[in-house]
Amino acid sequence: MAKKTIKDIDVKGKKVFCRVDFNVPLSGTTVTDDTRIRAALPTINYLIENGAKVILASHLGRPTAEDRDSFKMDPVAKRLSELLGKPVAKTDEVVGSEVDAAVAKLNAGDVLLLENVRFEKGEKKNDPALAKAFAALADVYVNDAFGSAHRAHASTAGVADYLPAVAGFLLEKELKILGASLENPKHPFTAIIGGAKVTDKIGVIENLLDKVDTLIVGGGLSYTFIKAQGYEIGKSLLDKDKLDLAKKFLELAKEKGVNFLTPIDTVIADEFSETANKDVVDIDKMPEGWLGVDIGPKTVALYADAIKKSKLVVWNGPMGIFEMEPYAKGTEAVAKALADATDATTIIGGGDSAAAVEKFHLADKMTHISTGGGASLELMEGKVLPGVAALDDAE
Numbered sequence: 001m002a003k004k005t006i007k008d009i010d011v012k013g014k015k016v017f018c019r020v021d022f023n024v025p026l027s028g029t030t031v032t033d034d035t036r037i038r039a040a041l042p043t044i045n046y047l048i049e050n051g052a053k054v055i056l057a058s059h060l061g062r063p064t065a066e067d068r069d070s071f072k073m074d075p076v077a078k079r080l081s082e083l084l085g086k087p088v089a090k091t092d093e094v095v096g097s098e099v100d101a102a103v104a105k106l107n108a109g110d111v112l113l114l115e116n117v118r119f120e121k122g123e124k125k126n127d128p129a130l131a132k133a134f135a136a137l138a139d140v141y142v143n144d145a146f147g148s149a150h151r152a153h154a155s156t157a158g159v160a161d162y163l164p165a166v167a168g169f170l171l172e173k174e175l176k177i178l179g180a181s182l183e184n185p186k187h188p189f190t191a192i193i194g195g196a197k198v199t200d201k202i203g204v205i206e207n208l209l210d211k212v213d214t215l216i217v218g219g220g221l222s223y224t225f226i227k228a229q230g231y232e233i234g235k236s237l238l239d240k241d242k243l244d245l246a247k248k249f250l251e252l253a254k255e256k257g258v259n260f261l262t263p264i265d266t267v268i269a270d271e272f273s274e275t276a277n278k279d280v281v282d283i284d285k286m287p288e289g290w291l292g293v294d295i296g297p298k299t300v301a302l303y304a305d306a307i308k309k310s311k312l313v314v315w316n317g318p319m320g321i322f323e324m325e326p327y328a329k330g331t332e333a334v335a336k337a338l339a340d341a342t343d344a345t346t347i348i349g350g351g352d353s354a355a356a357v358e359k360f361h362l363a364d365k366m367t368h369i370s371t372g373g374g375a376s377l378e379l380m381e382g383k384v385l386p387g388v389a390a391l392d393d394a395e
């Protein structure tokens, strides 16, 4: 990576504003998956051991003006303190006099976590006033938030304009591993895109058509592609506005000789619930009023066969509503197929796919599990991540 890292600077006695991605799942006030917090520990411990005054900043979820309480960073501060084995101070503000006072109190090796940066309107707008306010807190900026590096926000990009700006160990490691696999991908290269965010991921699919040999879609977003092929999809997730685009991509795939695989059968349920009536049908036989909740067994076999023939597999997004046990089989089968593909490089692109792989105890069978969902997809598309671009170039 042609960017400076924390190894290139002296942090002793310095106030370091370190952006991390602590956007972790919560159940009430408990962190249910601390992978992202643990992934940032090498950088945080390095800063502590080298005598920095550590100011950590992150977003958590997508808070609204009406709902902030469920997005406060307190549960994260508690878990971080347990993992570090030392106190972590936490402010209720993102910037302002309370934060200034807390920073003034820091001694070398102390750690402070700011409140959710998305509580400030300027964060997502990359408002220079907020970026300057962050910069005023510190002497150095460290970005270790790989999972948010595709966002050009005040704490991920803007602040870098006003301070020496370097990468943390996690950001460096993710770029190195993903970069090495994706810049000159091994072939056959298979990408598996699932999950629910049709709008976020449809653009990714277009860009991937130029890179992959096989493109597999599953999960909620696959029903838009199934509908685009002329089949009825009942109450399944559908992004109507994207139907024409989905049709175009299916055509484009043919032109480019990409093997574009969509489900050929599906598990259906009569309502969005774990206890609903369920059935398995071929894709041309979806009854009205039911919704697709998982890929079916024939689809599993088709996808597993494609995975088996691949040398590089990148997976982002579950194949069904895997949080509900009756609809987790397709996601588990795809995770197993990746685990069995021992000749292939297997990369899990963050978010729910990473949680799924953990849940099925297959994490150690994967080549790399990225802490970034959207960020790893954008990297895979060949995009420059704003959070990386903003950092100082290595000499």
Ligand SMILES: Nc1ncnc2c1ncn2[C@@H]1O[C@H](COP(=O)(O)OP(=O)(O)OP(=O)(O)O)[C@@H](O)[C@H]1O
Residues within 6 Å of the ligand: 194, 195, 196, 197, 218, 219, 220, 221, 237, 292, 293, 294, 316, 317, 318, 319, 320, 321, 322, 323, 349, 350, 351, 352, 353, 354, 372, 373, 374
């Ligand atoms: N058939 C389906 N219908 C509705 N929701 C689905 C279906 N299949 C999967 N999902 C849901 O999709 C969600 C995950 O989607 P999402 O696009 O956020 O994936 P992700 O892996 O977390 O990606 P990212 O890290 O980029 O956010 C899960 O909560 C899952 O229940």
Ligand SMILES: O=C(O)[C@H](O)COP(=O)(O)O
Residues within 6 Å of the ligand: 021, 023, 061, 062, 147, 148, 151, 351, 372, 373, 374, 375
């Ligand atoms: O979970 C993620 O992908 C990152 O933390 C970014 O979150 P966002 O999609 O809300 O910007």
